[in-house]
Amino acid sequence: xxxxxxxxxxxxxxxxxxxxxxxxxxxxxxxxxxxxxxxxxxxxxxxxxxxxxxxxxxxxxxxxxxxxxxxxxxxxxxxxxxxxxxxxxxxxxxxxxxxxxxxxxxxxxxxxxxxxxxxxxxxxxxxxxxxxxxxxxxxxxxxxxxxxxxxxxxxxxxxxxxxxxxxxxxxxxxxxxxxxxxxxxxxxxxxxxxxxxxxxxxxxxxxxxxxxxxxxxxxxxxxxxxxxxxxxxxxxxxxxxxxxxxxxxxxxxxxxxxxxxxxxxxxxxxxxxxxxxxxxxxxxxxxxxxxxxxxxxxxxxxxxxxxx
Amino acid sequence: xxxxxxxxxxxxxxxxxxxxxxxxxxxxxxxxxxxxxxxxxxxxxxxxxxxxxxxxxxxxxxxxxxxxxxxxxxxxxxxxxxxxxxxxxxxxxxxxxxxxxxxxxxxxxxxxxxxxxxxxxxxxxxxxxxxxxxxxxxxxxxxxxxxxxxxxxxxxxxxxxxxxxxxxxxxxxxxxxxxxxxxxxxxxxxxxxxxxxxxxxxxxxxxxxxxxxxxxxxxxxxxxxxxxxxxxxxxxxxxxxxxxxxxxxxxxxxxxxxxxxxxxxxxxxxxxxxxxxxxxxxxxxxxxxxxxxxxxxxxxxxxxxxxxxxxxxxxxxxxxxxxxxxxxxxxxxxxxxxxxxxxxxxxxxxxxxxxxxxxxxxxxxxxxxxxxxxxxxxxxxxxxxxxxxxxxxxxxxxxxxxxxxxxxxxxxxxxxxxxxxxxxxxxxxxxxxxxxxxxxxxxxxxxxxxxxxxxxxxxxxxxxxxxxxxxxxxxxxxxxxxxxxxxxxxxxxxxxxxxxxxxxxxxxxxxxxxxxxxxxxxxxxxxxxxxxxxxxxxxxxxxxxxxxxxxxxxxxxxxxxxxxxxxxxxxxxxxxxxxxxxxxxxxxxxxxxxxxxxxxxxxxxxxxxxxxxxxxxxxxxxxxxxxxxxxxxxxxxxxxxxxxxxxxxxxxxxx
Ligand SMILES: Cc1ncc(C[n+]2csc(CCOP(=O)(O)OP(=O)(O)O)c2C)c(N)n1
Ligand code: SF4
Ligand SMILES: [Mg+2]
Numbered sequence: 001x002x003x004x005x006x007x008x009x010x011x012x013x014x015x016x017x018x019x020x021x022x023x024x025x026x027x028x029x030x031x032x033x034x035x036x037x038x039x040x041x042x043x044x045x046x047x048x049x050x051x052x053x054x055x056x057x058x059x060x061x062x063x064x065x066x067x068x069x070x071x072x073x074x075x076x077x078x079x080x081x082x083x084x085x086x087x088x089x090x091x092x093x094x095x096x097x098x099x100x101x102x103x104x105x106x107x108x109x110x111x112x113x114x115x116x117x118x119x120x121x122x123x124x125x126x127x128x129x130x131x132x133x134x135x136x137x138x139x140x141x142x143x144x145x146x147x148x149x150x151x152x153x154x155x156x157x158x159x160x161x162x163x164x165x166x167x168x169x170x171x172x173x174x175x176x177x178x179x180x181x182x183x184x185x186x187x188x189x190x191x192x193x194x195x196x197x198x199x200x201x202x203x204x205x206x207x208x209x210x211x212x213x214x215x216x217x218x219x220x221x222x223x224x225x226x227x228x229x230x231x232x233x234x235x236x237x238x239x240x241x242x243x244x245x246x247x248x249x250x251x252x253x254x255x256x257x258x259x260x261x262x263x264x265x266x267x268x269x270x271x272x273x274x275x276x277x278x279x280x281x282x283x284x285x286x287x288x289x290x291x292x293x294x295x296x297x298x299x300x301x302x303x304x305x306x307x308x
Numbered sequence: 309x310x311x312x313x314x315x316x317x318x319x320x321x322x323x324x325x326x327x328x329x330x331x332x333x334x335x336x337x338x339x340x341x342x343x344x345x346x347x348x349x350x351x352x353x354x355x356x357x358x359x360x361x362x363x364x365x366x367x368x369x370x371x372x373x374x375x376x377x378x379x380x381x382x383x384x385x386x387x388x389x390x391x392x393x394x395x396x397x398x399x400x401x402x403x404x405x406x407x408x409x410x411x412x413x414x415x416x417x418x419x420x421x422x423x424x425x426x427x428x429x430x431x432x433x434x435x436x437x438x439x440x441x442x443x444x445x446x447x448x449x450x451x452x453x454x455x456x457x458x459x460x461x462x463x464x465x466x467x468x469x470x471x472x473x474x475x476x477x478x479x480x481x482x483x484x485x486x487x488x489x490x491x492x493x494x495x496x497x498x499x500x501x502x503x504x505x506x507x508x509x510x511x512x513x514x515x516x517x518x519x520x521x522x523x524x525x526x527x528x529x530x531x532x533x534x535x536x537x538x539x540x541x542x543x544x545x546x547x548x549x550x551x552x553x554x555x556x557x558x559x560x561x562x563x564x565x566x567x568x569x570x571x572x573x574x575x576x577x578x579x580x581x582x583x584x585x586x587x588x589x590x591x592x593x594x595x596x597x598x599x600x601x602x603x604x605x606x607x608x609x610x611x612x613x614x615x616x617x618x619x620x621x622x623x624x625x626x627x628x629x630x631x632x633x634x635x636x637x638x639x640x641x642x643x644x645x646x647x648x649x650x651x652x653x654x655x656x657x658x659x660x661x662x663x664x665x666x667x668x669x670x671x672x673x674x675x676x677x678x679x680x681x682x683x684x685x686x687x688x689x690x691x692x693x694x695x696x697x698x699x700x701x702x703x704x705x706x707x708x709x710x711x712x713x714x715x716x717x718x719x720x721x722x723x724x725x726x727x728x729x730x731x732x733x734x735x736x737x738x739x740x741x742x743x744x745x746x747x748x749x750x751x752x753x754x755x756x757x758x759x760x761x762x763x764x765x766x767x768x769x770x771x772x773x774x775x776x777x778x779x780x781x782x783x784x785x786x787x788x789x790x791x792x793x794x795x796x797x798x799x800x801x802x803x804x805x806x807x808x809x810x811x812x813x814x815x816x817x818x819x820x821x822x823x824x825x826x827x828x829x830x831x832x833x834x835x836x837x838x839x840x841x842x843x844x845x846x847x848x849x850x851x852x853x854x855x856x857x858x859x860x861x862x863x864x865x866x867x868x869x870x871x872x873x874x875x876x877x878x879x880x881x882x883x884x885x886x887x888x889x890x891x892x893x894x895x896x897x898x899x900x901x902x903x904x905x906x907x908x909x910x911x912x913x914x915x916x917x918x919x920x921x922x923x924x925x926x927x928x929x930x931x932x933x934x935x936x937x938x939x940x941x942x943x944x945x946x947x948x949x950x951x952x953x954x955x956x957x958x959x960x961x962x963x
Contacts, residue, residue: 007806009806037793038790038791038792038793039790041789041790043636046798051807053795054795054797054806054807057793058793059789059790059792059793059794059795060794060795060796060805061636061639061789061795061796061797062795062796062797062798062799062807063632063662063796063798064632064658064659064662064798067628067629067632067658067659069629070624070625070628070629070630070632070633070636071632071633071635071636072636073622073629073633073636074582074584074632074633074634074635074636074637074638074639074644075636075637075639075640075789076636077582077620077622077633077637078581078582078620078636078637078638078640078642078644079640079642079789079790081790082640082789082790099625099626099629100625100628100629102625103624103625103629270620273599273602273618274602274617274618274619274620275602275603275615275616275617275618276615276616276617276618277618277620279615280614280615280617282581282582282619282620282637282640282642283581283637283640283641283642283788283790285581285617285642286614286762287578287579287581287643287760287762288579288759288760288761288762289607289609289610292759292760292761292762293607293755293756293759293760294577294578294579294607294722294755294760295606295607295610295614295760296576296577296604296605296606296607296755297605297606297607297608297755298573298576298577298718298753298755299563299752299753300605301573301576301601301603301604301605302563302565302569302573302601302753305563305564305565305569306561306562306563307355307356307359307562307563307564307749308356308359308360308559308561308562
């Protein structure tokens, strides 16, 4: 029988929240990929978005505000056989946790990171999140926002992510396909997901987005893949993706902005320093002998400290 | 400054055979120079040469938070039995630059030999720009008070008036005897070491062997340095400086290890396979050492069965990432740790609290340096005990333990990993900077001393209750991602790991978590919590933790020679605390002296809180420098002689 990726935990998001579409898209992607439920771990931060793992019937860690990425990286690097998916809010991943988002781009560990981009801090009642534009005043704000808008796609690109995409929570068909590709991508992926929050964001609503979004893949010439074969074009492809990342306002692109399969993921880089890293992953190593003592010969390992 | 008699080397001849050494070699040497000027190499050569001839060397490294130029030094003590402490006044001051003379003015005494470059005699204090302003002012006052000029000559004369023996050596011309061309000052560190060894009578063959080991693989450098050594020995014999050759003594095989080494070794033996860190003194050396020894060698019985493997050491973007990444790794069943120091641990507080409520097996090796804030980043301190006992918001169980010497660092690190698995909670292992940078000779690393109780991860199947409430000891089955489906959340949670705000489940989870601490308390043997060294019925009872253990044990021996019986209550575990044991000892003790490297007497506060017993006498030091045998001895004498009133002595010594 196919695994049911749903749990019986009551989903307690507000009616009409974009989070439902994301949850369904994740569950469908896993089912369609026929993923081994033991082989995947969901990791989230704190916020409305942070509740996602409890609703999915695979291992889940609902971590701390902003810290989902390093938790997830620890899972991944100690057992690189696992697929690790991160779900977090825009405040969580690009406000308090933005340092980790950038650092993970430089690592490229192989995480699938979904940013629930609702422009507000949902769970703390609608304060402005880093993606809210300057001077925008949503109903929960007492005065217009005095910060400028952070561009998640440009940030992900400049951080070094090897897979950068944008989805829309009310286009589950496209979102699901992006998630599937991201989960099969060897490096780390960022998916910025436009996620209306009907409770606190009365400006960037489902209708607002529907009028503006278009799909990059509708243009048959759009091919932002850097691979070992076309590595000579890497710079121009990156520049093309970065240029497209600037588009926002009347027209909002969705789909895959950038993909790079030529860059070694972090585990591959680790394997160059750690013998047999993939064959005996840290989580699977035997650490004691049959009689219950260490398997490490410290005197031999630290022979250089022998002083005579 | 007090004059003290030096212990001299005594050899006696038995039946005209080999000279048999009475245990009287006791040499304290300080080698000082500019940071980046090869001080470590110099003291390494000295240690290795003495090691070759069979002696034990114990040393501490002191340095500024600076990369090049400021004063740094190593203080080593050489004995034919393993030393446990350092002592002032020193027997040799090897000054590779003028600052080293000025900075160590007060470390010399009767008979101290000062080896320095005759070319620096005219150097002025006012030109020694790398000496901290306030320190320079202090030195100026000391010299001026007795009308000595503020120059090296003045400082040397000041030291001479205290009985020191200046040995001015023309460094450049001695080096030029050996090497033509090049920059002579590049060999000053070898020269300083060679002069010291020649003067103290170490056979030149040991020095040469030591050079070969220190520069192993670099033939030209070895050749040049050996030439410098010969020139130094020749200079000493021509000028009648060389002592009679120190006899070699039999010795077992030994490893020269620091506290950082000890922790790295213990963790690797204890099954650690994932370590995170963000660079910080004095913690990051531990992670670097692991990286350098990443090709683990297996014990013979396993070598054919196990594939070659290593440890994943990840340098993270900050300490928040270091602790949360370590937690993530622990959840796949990997033995995991992070190592940090005060500022980093402050950043880890929120993650630490998560590990507490989510019952994550995690070890944090907390290296203490002088706080608060950035404090004294490269200096000693023991001011994070109360912080370690209270880190993080909310109430959750943890184990807080500490080590006091290099060997303890090894075996305690193994135990910490075992406790983390067994009790599923975060463990803080405290090591002070002094211990981290202490180098000690260990004869053998015993793989059978501490078992490695590996957790058997089973596949639990559907509805696995990671936080099963039906346990007697609070310990529910540990799951591992990759094998089990379960959930975790920093929120209060139900047995499956989902968020709950149910009032009864909340109560039961709190009780479950704290029941584990009771289990730990009942299972962990007393000797891992506290040890009484010495006679039960003593006149004086010292109380301490961490790296003062060694010096106090030495002081106890010295007091015994004076007819004073003293013992030491040495505390290793603070949570769970050995309340009954400590109460029993202290309630019967006569003169009790708390010895700590902090301002508040934090262990004394813990003891007061746990037992209600107030320790009145204290020897404290918070200037960031290591406590030495002589300092503790004289402070204790003062306390012992003032039986009627409580005494708090603040130790001040140290460059
Ligand atoms: C360290 C810390 N600071 C503050 C909070 C309070 N807090 C909870 S959720 C949240 C914001 C969530 O916003 P976002 O990440 O955008 O997620 P959303 O609710 O919009 O999905 C904040 C600030 C916290 N949990 N932890
Ligand atoms: S507050 Fe907004 S983001 Fe949170 S559940 Fe409600 S609608 Fe969704
Ligand atoms: Mg948000």
